[in-house]
Amino acid sequence: MTTTSHNILPADLEDLVARFDVRRTDAPRSEDERTSLLAKPKFGTVFTDHMARLTWRSADGWTDRRVEPYGPLQLDPATAVLHYAQEIFEGMKAYKHADGSVWTFRPEQNARRYARSAHRLALPELSEEDFLASIAALVRTDIEWVPDGEDSSLYLRPFMFASEAFLGVRPALQVEHLVIASPVGPYFAGGVKPVSIFLSEKYHRAGPPGGTGDAKFGGNYAASLLPQQEAQQRGFDQVCFLDGAESTYLEELGGMNIFLVMADGTVHTPGLGSILEGITRKSIIQLARDRGHEVVERRIPVRELVEGIESGRVKEFFACGTAAVVTPIGRLASSDFDVEVNGGASGELTMALRSELTDIQYGRADDRHGWMMRLA
Ligand code: PLP
Ligand code: COI
Numbered sequence: 001m002t003t004t005s006h007n008i009l010p011a012d013l014e015d016l017v018a019r020f021d022v023r024r025t026d027a028p029r030s031e032d033e034r035t036s037l038l039a040k041p042k043f044g045t046v047f048t049d050h051m052a053r054l055t056w057r058s059a060d061g062w063t064d065r066r067v068e069p070y071g072p073l074q075l076d077p078a079t080a081v082l083h084y085a086q087e088i089f090e091g092m093k094a095y096k097h098a099d100g101s102v103w104t105f106r107p108e109q110n111a112r113r114y115a116r117s118a119h120r121l122a123l124p125e126l127s128e129e130d131f132l133a134s135i136a137a138l139v140r141t142d143i144e145w146v147p148d149g150e151d152s153s154l155y156l157r158p159f160m161f162a163s164e165a166f167l168g169v170r171p172a173l174q175v176e177h178l179v180i181a182s183p184v185g186p187y188f189a190g191g192v193k194p195v196s197i198f199l200s201e202k203y204h205r206a207g208p209p210g211g212t213g214d215a216k217f218g219g220n221y222a223a224s225l226l227p228q229q230e231a232q233q234r235g236f237d238q239v240c241f242l243d244g245a246e247s248t249y250l251e252e253l254g255g256m257n258i259f260l261v262m263a264d265g266t267v268h269t270p271g272l273g274s275i276l277e278g279i280t281r282k283s284i285i286q287l288a289r290d291r292g293h294e295v296v297e298r299r300i301p302v303r304e305l306v307e308g309i310e311s312g313r314v315k316e317f318f319a320c321g322t323a324a325v326v327t328p329i330g331r332l333a334s335s336d337f338d339v340e341v342n343g344g345a346s347g348e349l350t351m352a353l354r355s356e357l358t359d360i361q362y363g364r365a366d367d368r369h370g371w372m373m374r375l376a
Pocket of ligand 1: 253255257
């Protein structure tokens with residue numbers, strides 16, 4: 001285990017981590033159990049021994065910073081989140097580097113998005129310091145759970161929900177913030193290979209701008225399940241959503257942003273408004289620009305994409321997000337078209353950007369943008 005030095009995090013954050021009361025489980029998994037759980041974890045099925053937690057009450061603000069044993073929550077049947085879905089979450093990862101140190105990627109971006117999501121869902125904002133400290137406190141407590149295999153990491157899931165037992169429709173007066181951690185390998189079984197996408201014409205994800213699409217709100221994911229299920233029943237891996245106003249422009253997948261690489265070398269991605277502002281998206285835009293590619297954020301009609309794939313004007317199509325990293329898309333279909341992208345193979349720039357990003361995250365390349373934050 002790597003020891004924590006005091007200049008890893010800003011001094012005030014280091015102090016905040018120290019304010020977490022660490023209540024260790026008296027029944028941690030044995031080293032053998034942990035080793036077998038870490039061997040080939042399926043996404044989101046294995047959890048570490050602890051969870052970080054803060055409680056908010058309207059009268060007191062955020063209090064009771066703690067790390068406690070991972071375990072079930074006891075909820076009153078009238079708990080507001082169970083009725084009105086006042087809930088948000090984040091997704092990030094802790095990566096082990098070759099020297100045993102543990103890092104995370106642009107966590108201040110997750111902290112800021114969490115605050116924006118909280119605002120949209122009328123939840124209390126958690127400060128950037130408390131957000132980062134809750135992550136760091138948990139990762140340090142469960143440091144042995146950070147896997148070190150190829151493409152493996154400790155997926156971190158901060159989430160916040162209305163915990164007040166009250167059936168009135170108004171923002172809850174009591175809220176919980178928790179962080180749980182789950183060791184993960186590659187998101188798609190079979191590693192990096194092109195996925196197939198079905199375009200949802202019937203359902204939208206979260207509505208036009210002014211809806212909840214730009215918040216990481218649990219309800220957006222609930223709304224994506226039926227279209228995702230229907231796409232899978234047709235034999236596709238993922239569903240792609242169109243804009244909620246005109247059903248004309250590409251938005252994103254259920255849990256990933258999308259990019260097109262044109263034959264002229266320009267890179268295009270749907271503009272912000274009703275989509276989630278992905279941190280991977282933002283980083284890919286930067287890495288593509290660093291390589292000299294012009295990157296355009298704009299409204300992209302689905303017709304233009306389909307015709308572009310058919311004519312060869314669109315060479316590559318890929319999706320990206322924390323869980324799935326960068327994933328090539330090899331096929332796009334709807335009820336009236338079915339096209340193969342790049343002969344169904346992974347695109348060259350797609351894979352180069354993927355390598356560059358993961359090399360930074362795993363400490364194999366210079367972190368020239370200062371994106372990594374050491375946790376332990
Ligand atoms: N879009 C949606 C709907 C998502 O759930 C995610 C995943 O978090 C993303 C995009 C990608 O965001 P990020 O790169 O910050 O993980
Ligand atoms: C992520 O990439 O972190 C996501 O949240 C996507 C999905 C697992 C919801």
